[in-house]
Amino acid sequence: MTPLGPLLLLGFISGHLTLTRSAKILTVVLVGGSHYLLFDEISHILHESGHNVSMLVQLGNPRIKGVNYTGRNNSYRVISWSANEEYISSFNSWFLEQQKSFFEGSESLSTFLKFMGHLALQCELILGDTSLMDSLTAEQFDIVLIDAFNPCSFLVAEKLRARFLAVHVSNFWSWYLAGLPSPISYVPAARSMLSDRMGFWERLKNSAMFLGSWLTERMLYSQFDHTIRKCFPPGSQPVLSELYLKAELSIYNTDFTLDFPRPLLPNVVYVGGLLSKPARPLPQDLEDIILTAGDEGFIVVTFGSMLASVNLPVVLEQINAAFSQLPQLVIWRHLHTHWPSGVLPAQNVKLVDWLPQNDLLGHPKTRLLVTHGGLNSLMEAVYHGVPVIGIPLFGDQFDNMVRAEAKGFGLTVQVNQLQALGNAMATVIEDKRYKASALTLSHIHRSHPFPPRQRLVQWVDHIVQHGGRHLRPFGLDQPWYQQYLLDIILFSLAIVSLAVYIVTHLLKFAVGYLCSGGKLKVA
Template sequence: MLQYQSCGIFALLCVSLISFTPSCDGGNILVFPVDGSHWINMKVLLEELHARGHNLTVIRASTSWYIPEESPMYSSITINMTEDERFEDFFDEFLREQMRLLKAPGVLLARYLKLPVVLNVRWIPSGEGHLAIAPTPASYIPAPGSGLTDNMTFLQRTKNLFFYGIILFQQRFIVGPHYDVVCQKYFEGECDIISVLQEADIWLFRSDFVFDFPRPTMPNIVYIGGFQCSPAEPLPSDLEEFVQSAGEHGMIIMTLGTLVNALPKEVADTIASIFAKLPQKVIWRHKGERPSTLGNNTLIVDWMPQKDLLGHPQTKVFVAHGGTNGIQEAIYYGVPVLGIPLFFDQFDNLVRLQARGAGKILQLADINGHNFEVALKEVLLQDSYRENMQRLSRLHRDQPITPMDKAIFWVEYVMRHKGAAHLRTEAYKMSWFSYYSVDVVLFLLTVVTVLLLSVMVLLRSLCCRNRRKLKDKQN
């Protein structure tokens, strides 16, 4: 069962299924992906699975933005939906379609049919994926949204604990109840979204410890950060000509991701005016109104080959929103980042780069002609940013096996062995007071207290007896 889930803290749960076919080399994989930029990411993994002989079926909504119904790589099951239908409606319709289209068992619900599960994930509905499965001490692991690093002062640790409290509150009272409706409808007994996620055999985690802060992990977490990265391809001839015209000054590229087509006009005009002052060439993905202050050195495009531009030796700075894909590609190619975070995990991603001296953060609300120019020139002209990012790139690339090969191995591992239950901890089934040994501590305290009281009673009894004997002698 291949499951894909990735998005911000308020993500939509995504479930996908896999069945094992022992009579052939490839398996049958049913994929339930998240749309948008996450599909662009997932597609890279599916292309590799398809190339290795696996049969893919993708579940998609009729309102999908990016997931095509027809593809030589996979067959699809399209669920008819309107824009305002809820996840529960999608789930109901999905089950009805499965009963109608798929005769064999093994493709309805992984938990219901006890099929193996692989997650391609960084975020879960209530926050960062580690929160569901790995020990997460608040003393040195920054909570999502806190903007903190792993080196916190007392006040920062207090702030961090407060943010963790918010996450727990969201999971318990805001996010969780939406998924409880589905769980209670289709599963017997007590069930919640976190327990369903914890039953996954393997978590393909789209991060690594070159990018992320060191932290406790679990044996069924496989880190595949940058798995979508590959050597840059040659640019189209017209784009290459524009890039080469930059000469020794090099090039700046800017994009704010697939979900944001344009900035507010006044902000776009401000940024364009600063670009116009620079000797560098600029390629800017911008689909809004053309900025009135645009210079001759700036090329506005609707789409750009981002990886190929990042991998071009002329690229000096990447102005980006801080999405996971873009950050990992910047690390892979060694290009420093000027980050303008907008939403979801982008600020946290950029905090990690800034902490390593490989990027700088500029809040969208704070952008003006002065601070944007100062920040851009700082990242562009100070050698430390490029040197630190290229060091991260060398660390990231120095692996015994590529992240993509690692991802494919573990998907096929789960298929070969029909799961990887031996890698899952039993800690998930423990109550919080058992997990933290509160019951053991209370028991030991009780034993110690009883022993101390017994000794005190015994000593008091002996003292009283001695006093009586002494008194009797005196009489």
């Protein structure tokens, strides 16, 4: 080694330690279900990478229904907040009724507006808890990672006057929150049920849907106007649309293995697949059940972390009847205590309160995943090369299943067409093209140059060290009429109109002059 060798090595080690210094990080998740699961994983990953991580979590909302899931032990610190018991009971009763309506195929904008109204009320209570907010402010976190689904997370970060990163738990359908360029010709709008391959009428529909989604977004987030006026002093009241764009980095829980290719900005990254891991050995009792499946294998059934307690005999009976037609064993996650007594599970159906979904999908005898179309479930299916049947119920699940169908590894069955479920499952299991597509996507996803965990940690480290100003396009600060060149277009139209006006009048003058024999008429 040359004399400079030790110095260079010491410099490299010193620089590496500087770049990876421990930071105080706060993660904020104020809703449950898959949001909580994802932030639990993110918080744990950042803790394992050497950061001092705390997670602000709202108790009382439905989080994880399952006797075997207790979260992380000996990992990040939990800071919990909860509304009063009376409100929690009222909200959860309302939310359970909405879950039932999803299974009845009656999702509506008015329901989502009411849900946003609940989130706004909860936010008012959180921001009004001076003890909580003062203690969080005193901690002086280096960076805050927030759940972009809930506008309250942005308001919490603003109240703390903290730098923050926005984590989008769904696909790119919330493009407007990050100011992403979205060419309407091949980027499908939210809930359009379109792929990126659009003909004339599809592009016409997509254009209308883009306008509609913009108007809907304004309606949804106007639910927080009263909260902002009450919790922030006049003169410093934030505007949500500006807060969304204030994030130093926008992190999307998706991957182009599943999503459609589209343009991104330098301050937008994707980390889809954080919950996907190599399968671990199953508990012995579950492995014993699987042994009874034989060569036919088994099917994994789960409708998400918050929908395992819905008691709808008609719907469950239809799904159960479809399973009875198949030779495969069916492992179905549904709480025994909420299973209707009048419905007898089919002989090949095994009900469980909780299942290790990732480990089951990685089992060699897994033939199919039946899911509501949640993004985390689909990414796990992609990782393990398992085809899917999706029964979308609300939110981005409809769009997620459009992507699964377009990628060729699954089919969609609408909740009001469950009579087609049996045939759809048989088709996906027997037609080897679905399995082949799933395996191809798995190989693509796993061969990404940098796995999602590494992308997350390195980008967070980068922002902690250097901030995100150098990644932020100036266009995000431009007025909308400048960004879309409307002032240039109007100016150009005015110049062209003036030129046409002058030329027209010159031509009229010339024609009149020629028609009069070259003599000008004098009035």
